[in-house]
Amino acid sequence: FTEEKLGQAEKTELDAHLENLLSKAECTKLWTEKIMKQTEVLLQPNPNARIEEFVYEKLDRKAPSRMNNPELLGQYMIDAGNEFGPGTAYGNALIKCGETQKRIGTADRELIQTSAINFLTPLRNFIEGDYKTITKERKLLQNKRLDLDAAKTRLKKAKVAEARAASEQEVRITQSEFDRQAEITRLLLEGISSTHAHHLRCLNDFVEAQMTYYAQCYQYMLDLQKQLGSFPSTFLSNNNQSSSTPAQSVSTPSLLASASASLPSVSNSIVTSGISELKSSSGNRKARVLYDYDAANSSELSLLADEVITVYSIPGMDSDWLMGERGNQKGKVPITYLELLN
Numbered sequence: 001f002t003e004e005k006l007g008q009a010e011k012t013e014l015d016a017h018l019e020n021l022l023s024k025a026e027c028t029k030l031w032t033e034k035i036m037k038q039t040e041v042l043l044q045p046n047p048n049a050r051i052e053e054f055v056y057e058k059l060d061r062k063a064p065s066r067m068n069n070p071e072l073l074g075q076y077m078i079d080a081g082n083e084f085g086p087g088t089a090y091g092n093a094l095i096k097c098g099e100t101q102k103r104i105g106t107a108d109r110e111l112i113q114t115s116a117i118n119f120l121t122p123l124r125n126f127i128e129g130d131y132k133t134i135t136k137e138r139k140l141l142q143n144k145r146l147d148l149d150a151a152k153t154r155l156k157k158a159k160v161a162e163a164r165a166a167s168e169q170e171v172r173i174t175q176s177e178f179d180r181q182a183e184i185t186r187l188l189l190e191g192i193s194s195t196h197a198h199h200l201r202c203l204n205d206f207v208e209a210q211m212t213y214y215a216q217c218y219q220y221m222l223d224l225q226k227q228l229g230s231f232p233s234t235f236l237s238n239n240n241q242s243s244s245t246p247a248q249s250v251s252t253p254s255l256l257a258s259a260s261a262s263l264p265s266v267s268n269s270i271v272t273s274g275i276s277e278l279k280s281s282s283g284n285r286k287a288r289v290l291y292d293y294d295a296a297n298s299s300e301l302s303l304l305a306d307e308v309i310t311v312y313s314i315p316g317m318d319s320d321w322l323m324g325e326r327g328n329q330k331g332k333v334p335i336t337y338l339e340l341l342n
Helices: 016-043 047-058 069-084 089-157 161-190 192-229 252-261 268-272 275-280
Strands: 285-289 308-312 321-326 329-334 338-340
Touching: 016 089, 016 161, 016 192, 069 089, 089 161, 089 192, 161 192
Parallel strands: none
Antiparallel strands: 285 308, 285 338, 308 321, 321 329
């Protein structure tokens, strides 16, 4: 080995196919490690928590259960809401927000658990299992190659016939052992393709877990938005402020309307267009539903995106709601989910 490094000895080169397989294995190992580590950072951004989990895992002990960030925020909101009073608008809103944050925290735990089982564990098994076996056999192949090259060097230096015959026999044996080890290594390396196929299935599982998580979060927030939208029109009842205060112009439904305005294809004109006209008249109008809406109670009407319903106003109704009719069904519908048609 030293003579090879000093350029004084010839080196038996591996065939191109084997070299390509070795390169593919190294590349797979490198990127698998990077993806695995960054996925861990994504699922658990806190480095101290990751180190703690690693230590408990190595000690084969269960890590203590702690609240994650959404759950902790949710608990603070609930405690604050109870302190301010569940009967007040702000206190009630805090409690509802806190409950939603806790549900998001639970979904976050499920994402971490599912991703660890279906994605991180297979990647780690490859690094700590299959690739370690490949590395072991590759080192053995290197030793067999050095034995072969050393035997070839002795054959070249042999002067006596007997010594030459012994060297030729040694070369044949070492060549056979080298070829056998090269075949073993090649078979192991060709398994990298099946590893890629397995990791692809694991990647699909990870994407599905993320999709489920984000869908749950979206639904939780949508439900929360509906609950906040059913609150009294202003926060004034919470603070008993005079009508001259700037807070009079702030209301939960108006905040929701402005939030809806940021969604694709929705603008403030959609929320306000024709509403005042409809309120001032007793006639009916057709409206297209912009998003799905699940009725919170029996007085509301569930909606499906893109369907067209009949809407009209009833004197004394909350300004952010209209009565909707679909066939024999009718109930209250939020105006932020509608686009009035001409």
